[in-house]
Amino acid sequence: MTPLQFEAAYAPLWTELEAEVAVAEKRRRFDGARLATLYRRVCEHLALAQARAYPVHLTQRLEALTQRAHQLIYRRHDYGLARLANLVLVDIPEAVRAHRMYLLVSTLLFALPLLVAGWAAWRDPGFILRLVDASTVQGFEGMYGDGAEALGRHRDADDDWQMFGYYIMNNIGIGFRCFAAGLAAGVGSAFLLVYNGLHIGGIGGYLIAAGHAGNFLSFVVTHSAFELTGIVLSGAAGLRLGWAWMAPGRHTRIESLRLAARAAVVVMYGVFGLLLIAAAVEAFWSSARWVSPMVKYGAGAACWVLVIAYLGLQGRPRREGAGGVPLSSTSTSTSVSNGSADAR
C-alpha cells in the first residue's frame, strides 16, 4: 500500500476523529464510544505509518491527533465530593498510620527539644534569651500577662479576622516548608522540627515560670491539638521523602522518591486540613477571654482526643470476626471444612 492509497483510504476516519476531539475539547456533548473506537483505529494507523516510514507530514498529523485524543480519553473523572469524603474518612488517616515510624521519629524530634527547652526555661528564666531576643520575650509577656496589652483583652471581630489570615499564611506555610525541606535527606524537616520545638518549649516554660501559666495554657490548649499535630505530621512526611531518597531499597533513587512523594502527599492533605482548623480555632476561640479557662481546658482535651482518635482509628478496614462475629465465623469454618474435604 502506497502512502497515497493509505491516506485516501483512512483520511475520512482521521477527519472524523479530529471533529470529535474538537467537540470534546470544547466540553460539548460527544459520543464517547465512537471517540474511543476512532482513537484505537487511528493508533493502529499511526503504528503502521511509523513502521512503514510514511512521509513525516502524515505521521506528524496522526501523532498530534492521537495525542489530543489520548489526553481526553485518559482524563480522570473521579473528582468531586465523593472523592473528597473518601479522602477525609479513609485515605488521610490510613496514610498517617502507614507513616507510623516516621511519625514516631518526627514526634521525638519535636517533643524532646520542647520538653528540654521548657524545663530549662522554667528552671532558669535567663535561658530564654539564648533562644530569642529580649524584645520578643517582652512581647510574649505582654500577650499572656494580665495587662492592657494582653491577648484577647482589646480584640474585636476585625482583629480576629486579621489574626486568622496571619495564621493561615504563616502556619500553613511552615507546615508546607517542613515537608519540602525533607527532600534534603530529611535534614531540613528535622531542623525545622527541632527549631520549632525549642522555641515553643522555651517560651512556654518561661511564661509558666513567670506566673502566666493559666493564661498561656488556656490559650494554647485547644488549637495545639491541630497545630502541633499538623507540624509533626508534615515533618513525618518530609522525613519520608528524605529517607526514600537515601535508602531507595530495590528501586532507583528517583523512582523511590516518586513513590514516597505519592504516599506522603496524602498526609500533607491532612496537614493542610489540620492547620486550617488550627488557624480558625486559634483566631476565634483561643483568644476569647470571656470563655472561662475551665471550659477551654475541657474543649482542648476533647479536641486532643478527637484528633488522636481520628488519626488512630478512623477508616480502618473492618476486621474479620470483630464486626459480624457469627456470620463470618461460620463462613470461615465452612470454607475450612470444605477445604479439608477437598484435600481428602
Add this chain to the structure above:
Amino acid sequence: MRVPEAARLDTLHTAETPEGIALSLRPAGVMARCLAWLLDFLVRAVLFVIIAIAGRAFGGLGTALLLIAFFALEWLYPVVFELSRSGATPGKRAMGLRVVMDSGLPVTPAASFIRNLLRTVDFLPAMYAAAVATMLLRDDSKRLGDLAAGTLVVFVDVAQLHGEPPLAEPRAPSRPLLPAEQMAIVSLAGRAKRLTPERFDELATFALPVLGGLDSGASASQRLLGVAQWVLGRRREGERA
C-alpha cells in the same frame, strides 16, 4: 524510525500508551520556563495589588483577605491552574507550555501538589538555583519537584518543519530504492517549501545518482520531487503502480 537513546541530539521524550504507540513529548528548557515563571510572577503581583486595594475598604477583614490571598497566590495558584483543562498557569500558557505526567497524561492533583510544594527546595539556595541546576543537568529538564512528582513541562505545539511534498511529474528512480533512501528523498521533498530553491537544488544533487531521467533536462530538484511523488505512489498516466 526510532533512533537509539545515546545517538540522539534532541531531548524528545517518548511515552508509550496502552495502545502501543509512542507519544512524543518535547520537554521545555530552562529559558522558556524561567520566562513563564516571570510572567506568572507579574500576574500574581497584579492580583495581589488588586486585592490589597479592594481590601482597604474592609478594615481587619480586608487584612485577613490580603494575608489569605498572599498564601493562596504563593502555594495554591499554580496547583489550581495546572489542574484546569489547559494544564498550565497563565505564564506557561503564554509560553506555549503545559504540565503533564511522565506518561503524557494530564497532571493529577497529587502530582501537581507535590511539584508545587517542593518549589521551596527548588528555590534554594536563592532564586531557583537548585531548579536551574537540575534542569540543566537533565535531558528532560526536570526540576526537583518534577522528579518527585513524576511530571514534565512540555511544549504544547509541535514545530511544523515538514509539509506535503509539492506536486510534480512522477518519475521512476534509476534503480530500486532501499527503505532508508525512500524515506530520505520523501523527507527532503517535504521540506521543499521551507528551503530556498537554490539550497534545495544543491541538496537534491546529492541524490542525482538515483534520480534517473537524465535525458529530460529537468533540474535536480524537479527530478527529486518527481521521484518523491513516485515513491508516494503516484504514477504517470497509463503507468501501473
